[in-house]
Amino acid sequence: xxxxxxxxxxxxxxxxxxxxxxxxxxxxxxxxxxxxxxxxxxxxxxxxxxxxxxxxxxxxxxxxxxxxxxxxxxxxxxxxxxxxxxxxxxxxxxxxxxxxxxxxxxxxxxxxxxxxxxxxxxxxxxxxxxxxxxxxxxxxxxxxxxxxxxxxxxxxxxxxxxxxxxxxxxxxxxxxxxxxxxxxxxxxxxxxxxxxxxxxxxxxxxxxxxxxxxxxxxxxxxxxxxxxxxxxxxxxxxxxxxxxxxxxxxxxxxxxxxxxxxxxxxxxxxxxxxxxxxxxxxxxxxxxxxxxxxxxxxxxxxxxxxxxxxxxxxxxxxxxxxxxxxxxxxxxxxxxxxxxxxxxxxxxxxxxxxxxxxxxxxxxxxxxxxxxxxxxxxxxxxxxxxxxxxxxxxxxxxxxxxxxxxxxxxxxxxxxxxxxxxxxxxxxxxxxxxxxxxxxxxxxxxxxxxxxxxxxxxxxxxxxxxxxxxxxxxxxxxxxxxxxxxxxxxxxxxxxxxxxxxxxxxxxxxxxxxxxxxxxx
Numbered sequence: 437x438x439x440x441x442x443x444x445x446x447x448x449x450x451x452x453x454x455x456x457x458x459x460x461x462x463x464x465x466x467x468x469x470x471x472x473x474x475x476x477x478x479x480x481x482x483x484x485x486x487x488x489x490x491x492x493x494x495x496x497x498x499x500x501x502x503x504x505x506x507x508x509x510x511x512x513x514x515x516x517x518x519x520x521x522x523x524x525x526x527x528x529x530x531x532x533x534x535x536x537x538x539x540x541x542x543x544x545x546x547x548x549x550x551x552x553x554x555x556x557x558x559x560x561x562x563x564x565x566x567x568x569x570x571x572x573x574x575x576x577x578x579x580x581x582x583x584x585x586x587x588x589x590x591x592x593x594x595x596x597x598x599x600x601x602x603x604x605x606x607x608x609x610x611x612x613x614x615x616x617x618x619x620x621x622x623x624x625x626x627x628x629x630x631x632x633x634x635x636x637x638x639x640x641x642x643x644x645x646x647x648x649x650x651x652x653x654x655x656x657x658x659x660x661x662x663x664x665x666x667x668x669x670x671x672x673x674x675x676x677x678x679x680x681x682x683x684x685x686x687x688x689x690x691x692x693x694x695x696x697x698x699x700x701x702x703x704x705x706x707x708x709x710x711x712x713x714x715x716x717x718x719x720x721x722x723x724x725x726x727x728x729x730x731x732x733x734x735x736x737x738x739x740x741x742x743x744x745x746x747x748x749x750x751x752x753x754x755x756x757x758x759x760x761x762x763x764x765x766x767x768x769x770x771x772x773x774x775x776x777x778x779x780x781x782x783x784x785x786x787x788x789x790x791x792x793x794x795x796x797x798x799x800x801x802x803x804x805x806x807x808x809x810x811x812x813x814x815x816x817x818x819x820x821x822x823x824x825x826x827x828x829x830x831x832x833x834x835x836x837x838x839x840x841x842x843x844x845x846x847x848x849x850x851x852x853x854x855x856x857x858x859x860x861x862x863x864x865x866x867x868x869x870x871x872x873x874x875x876x877x878x879x880x881x882x883x884x885x886x887x888x889x890x891x892x893x894x895x896x897x898x899x900x901x902x903x904x905x906x907x908x909x910x911x912x913x914x915x916x917x918x919x920x921x922x923x924x925x926x927x928x929x930x931x932x933x934x935x936x937x938x939x940x941x942x943x944x945x946x947x948x949x950x951x952x953x954x955x956x957x
Contacts, residue, residue, distance in 0.1 A: 456568045460532050464495045467525045473562055474555075482699045490517055490686050490696055494659070497684050498526045501655045502533075505606075505613045509682040510672060511659040512723040517686075517697055519659050520620055524552050527591065528559040530613065532569040535587035538615035540605040540648050544624040544637075546595030550580040552620070553593035557583050589615070596622045596637050600644040606654030617648055619658040622668040625720075629664065629861035629897065638671055646677060661720040664728050664897065688721035712872040715865055715897060728898035732868050735889055738791075739877045745790055747773035749927055751824035751916070752815065753851075753909040756804060756836060767804065769811040770794045770909035773820060774917060774927065777875075787924055789876050789917050792818065794884040796891075796906060805839055824923075826851050826912055851912055860904060861897050867914045875918065876910070 459466045464481075471479035481491045490513055501509055513519055523541075530537050539556075543549040560571055577584035582592045582603070592603040596619070607614040622641075627633040649656065658681075662669050672681050688696050688706055695703050710717045715732060719725035750773045757765045771793035777784045793815060799807045815822050824847040827837050840848045858866070870876065871892075878885045891906040916922050 452568070459568065460529075463499050463526060463529050464492065466529045466532075467495070467522065470525065470528070470559055470562065470565065471521070473564055474559055480699065482697055484694060484696055484698055486692065486694045487690060487696060491522065493684060493686065494519065494522050495526075497682070498522070498657070501616070501657060502530060502613045505616070505653040505655050507682055508656045508672075508679050509658070509684065510669060511657070511684040511686070512662055512669065513659070513686040514688045514697065514721045515661050516700060520552055523618055523620055523657075523659065524555045525559065527556045527618070528565070530615075531560060531571050531585065531589060532565075534589075534612070534614060535569075535571045535585050536589045536607065536614065538589060538604055538606055538650070539591045540594065540600065540603055540615075540617045540645075541591065541620065542594050542596050542600065542618065542622070542645065543620045544596050544622060544627070546581075546593065546598065549593035549595060549620075553583070553591055554580050556591055560585075596640060596645075597633070599640065600648055603648070604650045605648045605656075606650045608650045610651065610653060612653070614651070614654065616654055617645065617656040619645070619656065619660070619668070621660045622658065623660075623663055625663055626858045626862050628667055629865070630859045634667065638668065641668065641671075642677070662723045662725045663719050664725045666728070667725070670725070685723050687723055688717075713869040714872060715868060726897075729896050731893050732864055732895050732897060733871055733892040735893060737871045737874060737876075738889060738892070739874045740880050740885070741790075741877050742880050744792075744879050745773070745775035745778075745788065745877075747775050747790065747792075747818075747820040749774045749923060750792065750815075750818065750820045750822045751826065751913075751923070752812070752822045753912040753916075754808065754825065754827040754836070755905045755908040755912075756827065757798065757905065765903050765905045766796045766798055767807065768794065768796045768905040768909050769808060770906070770913065771811075771815045771818070771822060772913045772917075773818075774923060786875070787917065787927075789870075789913060791876060791878050791882075791884070791888060791910075793882075794888055794906065794909070796887065804836055808836060808840075823847060824849060826916065828853070828908070828912070849916075860908075863911050863915075864895055864904075864907060865897065866919065867911050870914050870918045876914070 459469055468479050471477070482489050494511060494513070497509055497511060501507055511519070527537075527539050527541070530539075541549050541553050543552070557573060559565060560573060565571070572586045574584040574586050580593070582590065584590050590603060594600045605615050605617040623634065623637060646656075658668065658672065660669065664670070671677075672679075673683075686696055688701070689703065689710075690696070693703065695701065695706060701709075706717075706721065709721070715726060750771065753770050753772065755765070755768045757767045770791065773790040773792050775788050775790055777786045777788045793811075795811045797807055812822070825840055826849040827840075828851040829837065837848060837850060840846065878888070888906055891903070892910070895904060895907050917924060
């Protein structure tokens with residue numbers, strides 16, 4: 437590999453012209469040469485079994501668009517595949533052929549787009565690049581969001597949620613490649629399930645992004661993982677922009693069971709993800725998002741035990757409604773117990789969350805106190821009475837929180853919804869893997885089982901269900917237990933848990949063995 441900071445010495449070496457020709461002729465060779473110079477690390481091309489490397493496939497498609505710019509192409513590939521790296525090197529490679537190219541680089545995050553824009557500039561400014569190619573950065577027009585070459589080429593970064601104006605992609609009247617619009621991850625995964633944010637981004641595509649190409653020979657390249665049926669991918673595939681798009685669909689697992697990125701995930705790991713995170717796996721890994729109106733939770737995700745497990749810690753989650761009119765949600769109280777999952781007499785090292793009881797009612801705010809204490813006293817009869825109550829902090833919830841704070845010996849937690857939690861769909865999708873792994877159980881013949889299961893199977897990803905109050909209490913319980921691990925961290929260090937392990941760690945009694953539920957089928 438040729439590398440020197442002495443440009444004059446380089447120019448006296450005969451092989452330089454051969455190297456320049458090789459790098460201009462092959463995007464892949466260009467990346468292999470300059471990636472180590474930029475990062476200090478070798479460029480790794482994954483070698484999947486019986487499949488072409490996705491790096492090679494993506495490079496082929498980009499080169500095709502460079503040579504046939506009168507096209508639009510959508511490339512779907514799993515997250516973490518290195519697609520952004522390939523894109524920034526593609527732009528730097530294109531400048532070696534035509535230094536007057538105009539690029540617009542768009543991502544869901546303006547900061548991310550600016551970072552990638554800056555990387556293109558860093559590649560161009562490498563001494564080796566400067567020695568090989570007649571491309572220079574205009575020092576009077578450079579920055580994170582925008583830079584210009586001395587040949588008049590431009591590269592500008594934008595966020596998909598903001599107006600894309602003031603810059604153009606490509607040039608008018610040319611019959612060769614002169615730049616393009618690149619869309620790299622148009623939607624933020626946490627935002628795509630918000631109708632308002634998703635539709636705003638799609639409207640921005642129609643009103644500003646689609647107007648940026650300056651000629652019919654200026655392609656638009658979209659590269660991203662699918663997120664849901666009606667994301668930007670679904671919008672374009674349905675022909676809503678009036679164009680036919682080339683499609684490069686790279687599934688994480690192909691029809692023969694071959695893995696695309698074996699350096700990231702084994703087949704076994706992907707199959708586990710497919711089983712436990714059904715919705716996300718179908719969309720982001722298989723590029724085949726499931727209907728957002730389909731149920732997120734199935735009956736067989738909730739194991740039913742013939743016995744109640746040994747509860748280590750119990751608590752209540754509450755979702756209070758604002759009134760009793762038909763359009764209001766219900767008020768729901770759920771009682772939960774945490775226990776250690778056992779199989780065939782042995783601890784698995786995992787905790788389960790047992791749905792001990794649930795009450796769904798419609799009450800006026802003035803009746804909320806009596807309704808809660810009725811449920812509270814019912815829970816007090818359990819051999820492990822509730823040690824904590826968690827209530828969402830909203831108008832009726834605040835009133836109940838103030839009443840409960842007066843109870844001695846009871847830990848009260850306020851639940852505040854933050855941007856980090858996302859909208860309802862994001863929250864329900866985040867709890868799905870724990871439900872799918874059968875971590876949420878019921879006791880056989882539990883009075884609330886039918887009501888809870890009927891409610892959970894109605895929960896969808898597009899919020900077409902009428903009510904989600906029971907599911908809200910389940911989300912809060914799962915968040916405290918598994919997502920934030922607030923309760924589990926407390927349990928792992930408690931003397932009670934250690935004593936439980938000593939008493940039950942090596943065996944299981946005759947009754948429990950006779951009624952053991954197999955958790956992994």
